[in-house]
Amino acid sequence: ETVLSNPSGASGSYFVNNGITISNTNSIDFWGGNPPDIAYMITLVYDTSTISIPSIAQTQITSLTGNSGDGGWTKAGVLYQNSITDTSDSNGEVDMVVTSGNGYAFQWQSGISYNAPSANSNGGSISYPTDVSLVFPSTNSVGGFYGSSLGSLTQMGSYETPTSIASSGYIGLFVTAHNPSGTSSAVFRYLVTRAYPPNGVMPSVSFGGVSS
Numbered sequence: 001e002t003v004l005s006n007p008s009g010a011s012g013s014y015f016v017n018n019g020i021t022i023s024n025t026n027s028i029d030f031w032g033g034n035p036p037d038i039a040y041m042i043t044l045v046y047d048t049s050t051i052s053i054p055s056i057a058q059t060q061i062t063s064l065t066g067n068s069g070d071g072g073w074t075k076a077g078v079l080y081q082n083s084i085t086d087t088s089d090s091n092g093e094v095d096m097v098v099t100s101g102n103g104y105a106f107q108w109q110s111g112i113s114y115n116a117p118s119a120n121s122n123g124g125s126i127s128y129p130t131d132v133s134l135v136f137p138s139t140n141s142v143g144g145f146y147g148s149s150l151g152s153l154t155q156m157g158s159y160e161t162p163t164s165i166a167s168s169g170y171i172g173l174f175v176t177a178h179n180p181s182g183t184s185s186a187v188f189r190y191l192v193t194r195a196y197p198p199n200g201v202m203p204s205v206s207f208g209g210v211s212s
Contacts (some may be wrong), residue, residue, distance in 0.1 A: 012043025012175065019062065020045065022076070022175045023185040029073060030176035031107070032118035040086040040116050044079065046172030047191070051080075054196030057171045058133035060189040064098050064175075067182030072101020076175045076186030077132050080142075082166040089115045092165030095174075096132040096144035096156070100184075104132065106144025106156040109163045121157025129189065137196060139165045 010027040014020055027041040051057065059078045066074035077097030085091065093116060094108040103124040107117035124146060133145040133153055140161050147153035171193055177184045 010041040010043060014043070014045050019187055019189045020173065021185060021187045022173060023183055024175040024177055025183045026180050027177045027184075028180055029178045030075070030116050030174070031073075032114045032116055042079075042174045042176040044172045044174040046079075046084065046170050047193075050168045051171055051193050052168045053136040053139050053165075055136050055193060056133060056196055057136075057191070057193045058131055059173055059191045060129050060131050061098055062129040062187045062189055064100055064128075064186045065184060066100030067177055067179065067184050069181055070100055070178035070184070072099055073178035074100040074176070074184045075105065075178075076184075076188075077105075077173070078134055078191070079172050079174050080134055080136075080165075080169055081172075082164070082169040084170055087115060089113070090164035091115065092139075092162045092169065093117050094134060094142050094144075094160070094162040094165065096134050096146065098126050098130060098132065098146075098186075104144075104146040104156050106160075108142065108160045109165075111163055117162075119160070124154070124156065134171075135196070139167055 012024040014022045024043040030042040064076045075097040079095040081091045081093045089112040097105050105122035107120040110119035135143040141159040143159045144156045145153040175186050
């Protein structure tokens with residue numbers, strides 16, 4: 001159920017072998033830009049079915065390789081957007097990523113001046129493998145989380161409202177560079193999407209005196 005998308009002149013590839021490896025070549029950062037400037041240049045592998053909000057999307061990343069002169073801003077992670085297009089300035093993009101030198105980053109579209117995320121929170125120290133997650137309690141509240149496993153996550157920044165985010169859209173895994181020099185790549189172990197739990201409380205199960 002995956003399709004490779006190389007919009008706005010970006011080029012890249014992916015292969016699956018005990019996980020998925022995504023490589024990005026000749027691209028510029030997917031960050032706050034419009035053609036003909038910095039413009040939605042990512043290598044994206046996305047699920048062809050949509051998810052509905054409220055929901056949770058999470059992936060585990062086992063490695064990220066940046067390229068020369070990227071300033072630590074090569075990124076890899078999980079992305080949500082209303083539709084599969086590289087031209088909309090009202091697509092509700094939001095992502096949670098690892099970077100090659102600036103910790104984790106939670107990014108979202110703010111305003112309609114750009115067709116990509118244009119606001120972010122970043123920080124933290126990455127230790128691979130690591131999980132990153134997008135949590136959607138509603139279209140008015142989206143959070144980015146990171147940590148060492150599905151059960152141990154820390155929020156990056158605050159809950160935000162991406163501009164024009166819809167109640168359903170596409171989830172994908174991606175790599176984006178910060179300059180057009182060399183190849184950047186990341187290895188992902190899995191992608192999990194699931195319904196947001198009632199009242200925001202994850203269910204628990206107990207066996208005798210053991211609870212988890």
